[in-house]
Amino acid sequence: MNTEPALHSVPVSPASQPLLPPRPERGRSLLFVLVVMAFLAALALLFSRGADRLSDRWTAQLSQSSTVQIMISAESRRDAEIDATRAILRETLPRARLSTLSRSEAAALIEPWLGDGDLPDDLPIPGVIEIESESRLPVESLQSQFDAGGIMAIIDDHSRFSGQLHRTVGRLVLLGAALVLLIGFAAMAVNVFATRSNLAAQRDIIHVLVQAGASDSFVARLFVGQAARRGLVGAGIGMVLAFLIWAVVSMGPGQGSVGWQAVTDGVYDGAILAALAFLFGAICAGAAGWAALRQLAYERRRA
Known part of the structure; x- marks a missing residue:
């Protein structure tokens, strides 16, 4: 008599296949x-x-740099008016770095408008002082001090260019x-x-x-x-x-x-x-x- 247990077949589930075959x-x-x-x-x-x-x-770079353009009344008063402007700037911004452009450097800036010919020695070329300061430039206060000292100066803190830059980049981001x-x-x-x-x-x-x-x-x-x-x-x-x-x-x-x-x-x-x-x-x-x-x-x- 065979006493070995009967072998029952165990159903094996097929590997699961995706219902939707790939194409x-x-x-x-x-x-x-x-x-x-x-x-x-x-x-x-x-x-x-x-x-x-x-x-x-x-x-950030523009906010730390500014420019003061001095309208020189006469070339003989050039040094005196630039020194007076620097004194006001130094008093208002003691930690700022001031750089004064020479007459030839200032003339090079206006060369596109006046041409590259030799300029007369007595032609009053505007004086230019570059300012590098970590603090914000008090434009209104400086302008009133220049006016009080009889100095004709234009302050450019690059805010106009910064605004144009922000608007342009804003359009690029939106695009x-x-x-x-x-x-x-x-x-x-x-x-x-x-x-x-x-x-x-x-x-x-x-x-x-x-x-x-x-x-x-x-x-x-x-x-x-x-x-x-x-x-x-x-x-x-x-x-x-x-x-x-x-x-x-x-x-x-x-x-x-x-x-x-x-x-x-x-x-x-x-x-x-x-x-x-x-x-x-x-x-x-x-x-x-x-x-x-x-x-x-x-x-x-x-x-």
């Missing part, structure tokens, strides 16, 4: 489009942030944000179109799922997962490429301009790009889910 020929083309979109969005963001940082550096937003809408449109195409291409599989009792939200989540993975991969590749190119710009000929000036700039921008990549993936997923639900509801109404 490599379409996925690669769509992934390439998403990579290009993410790359352009990242470059637009990096450029706008670089322009904003450059504006801050220039504004960069608009480009990122526009690319986001384009990514939504691409994923809506791709989801509708996949729904049509895999109609038989979806019909089987619906017959098995799958709800519209269940089917839509399948497309949401596909779109989210595709969006994250495409955004990741595009963002990394843009990050590497910007790093090269920062270390190459672009150093000192819109590129990074410190490691912290790169780390901070890298964190922003990572957040933008996740947002890109969320946009792709949301667009796919919205398109799938609408298309499935439409198909149910037709049936």
Whole structure:
């Protein structure tokens, strides 16, 4: 008598397969489009942030430098009027660094208007004093002191140029944000179109799922997962490429301009790009889910 225990066959579950089979020929083309979109969005963001940082550096430098232009009444009084102006500036700004341009240096500044010919020795060339000060220049107080001392002087604290610079950079930042937003809408449109195409291409599989009792939200989540993975991969590749190119710009000929000036700039921008990549993936997923639900509801109404 055989006393060995009977062997019972144990059912082995097959490896889980995706309900929606991948379509490599379409996925690669769509992934390439998403990579290009993410790359352009990242470059637009990096450029706008670089322009904003450059504006801050220039504004900081301009705020510490000013110029006083003295309208010399007669060339014989040139030294006396410049000395009187320096005395007022030194009293008001004791820690400031004052640099007086020579007559030839001042003449070179007005050469574009007077030409490069020899100027008469008795021609009163305006005196120019450059001021470097960490404290803000009291323009109104200095102007009243110049007027009281009979000195005709024009104070240029570069505030006009700083304002123009801020407005220009502000427009560039808005342009960069608009480009990122526009690319986001384009990514939504691409994923809506791709989801509708996949729904049509895999109609038989979806019909089987619906017959098995799958709800519209269940089917839509399948497309949401596909779109989210595709969006994250495409955004990741595009963002990394843009990050590497910007790093090269920062270390190459672009150093000192819109590129990074410190490691912290790169780390901070890298964190922003990572957040933008996740947002890109969320946009792709949301667009796919919205398109799938609408298309499935439409198909149910037709049936």
